[in-house]
Amino acid sequence: MANRLQVILPSVINEFQSAFVPGRLISDNIILGFETLHWMQNHRQSRRGYAALKLDMSKAYDRVEWNFSEAIVRSLGFDQSWVEKIMKCVRSVTFSFKLNQHSFGALKPHRGIRQGDPLSPYLFALVSQGLSSLLIHAKQKKFFRGIRIANNCRSISHLFFADDSLVFFRADTQDAVHIQNVLQIYEKALGQVINFDKSSLSFSPNTLPEVASSIKNVFKMTVVQGHEVYLGLHTFSARSKRTQFGYLKEKVADKIQSWRHKYFSEGGRKVLL
Template identity: 30%
Template sequence: MYIIITKLLANRLRLVMTNIIGDEQMAFIEGRQLCEGVIIANELIDEAKRKKHSSFVLKLDFEKAFDRVSWSFLDYIMMRMGFDATWRKWIMECLQSSLLFVLINGSPTRQFKTSRGLKQGDPLSPFLFLIVAEGLNGIISSTVNNNLFEEMEVGTVDNDDSHFSHIQFADDTILFGKALEDNIWVAKCILQIFEVASGLKINYSKSRIYGIHTEKDWLKKMACLLNCNVGEMLFKYLRVLVGGNHRRLSLWQPLVEGFRKKLLKWNRCWLSFGGKLTLLSYVLSSLLVFLMSVYLAPKGIIKILDKIRREFLWGGQGESRKINWVKWQQVCRNRDEGGLGVKDVTPQNLNPETRQTPCTRERIMIYISNLYSLYKMASLLTRHSPCFPVLGIAS
């Protein structure tokens, strides 16, 4: 009965999430996709580098985010968003009805009630967490509006600079700002205030600060102030490398290594041809989909990945080689065309422009139009090197 009730509440809450959650949040909301945050973060960093603006990027890691949510803070944010008392009462009753027990030496303890946190797997939990995370969005926006925090300055449109402060994907948050010590102090205050109010604690040992056109000594000093570590500009956000040149083969090396690690496990056992085909189609090929929805893979990487998949399909156990009985192009054709239905990973078939929904393309275009109008002007596109999805959207 509990699951039915929470599912009904989640379905109703889903209808208003677009209106109550800011555009900076990309998670769990219809029309917003995982790749948006990666694309926008990469473009912001690329533009700051190109304009030689002294900036910092603070990548935050929350400690056990769902388990630390304060119910009183959630109720307060919902009240500020305009939810009536009846709806808030329903939500609180769902949260307070949870009973837990602990296994000690295999034996369960007496059940006890929880006083904070959201249950993993609950249909309501993702939406309730976004409402809590919107509190951080509100604090950051308030400091920006009151000129307490100077955002990252990117691009120039008719001599009018555009600014960006942060992006979020659930608890995966990146803060952008000018490389000023006052900014770091304000950022630290923001995070401390949000921790006290919401219960969400920053894990500073896993958080990283990155500098763009900043001195190393200044960056180390700011890292000590925040009690976090200094990171290299090429870093992972949502499991995709951000801040590097996607045309370089080194950016794609983790993907190639991921392929090889999978094959090391599978090559130790005997697999039928049908088993190999299934693993090839539904496991290896799926590793490519998200990354190639963000970046255009170099031709050299495509050849390497095709070679790995081809050798796995036709090869024997271990390192032994077998004859490729059918051309790879034929293998990648659809079954109704005489092929085996293996996904072709060439850029033409995994074109990010065609993979993104019109809604996603429109949202990204709004961000990019705020960055600068160069992407809208076909005559100027040859002067700049935006990442592949943006180039496709703008054209």
């Protein structure tokens, strides 16, 4: 079923989502995100400021509401028989507890999709269409405005990679309020919860301090100078590459150091080599 579903994803999932969709690469949104953030940081002449909202969903897979998932899949035009098959796979899961080598009980959850299930990434990509559609609708109604980095290009309002999201908008308090309303609707419908500790907000240098403060109060998130890392990569290049990427060498060295205290099996040694 996962293989059959994968084939039709490009026709039902819009271009703002680059995760798990055949023909799309993680680098697609990385390049778009980097270019937009770079344009923001160099946008100093105009009086009009811009903002970027980096969102992280807490336990995204575990909080997916089944009824909402079913409604989304049905609204995308899937046949009823397909919807029933997909939801049967989702709802058939049970959990048991192991105590002293014996299994007890059969706990049946009422929400969430399983990690490791080949169907789960595709189902989450379908579900994320809910947030994307809400943002597109709000933008079309001019409740908020995205970023247009050149005269002949499209306005960019958001970029998704699974549950990792970037939302771009004009630095205006009313725009921020409308986006916050969209996020609250999505949280309530899907059961998602924004992780404010990992989410952040950044502004272009020409944004007025009082406007930035007002928008910060709307989202109640940490304001950063610029989103330094997006999808694991640095958004801005430092003059010293040794300084920028030195942490990778340290991480590898720490990992190798920890191996000295472990005894590898024959298979583990082969993997290491």
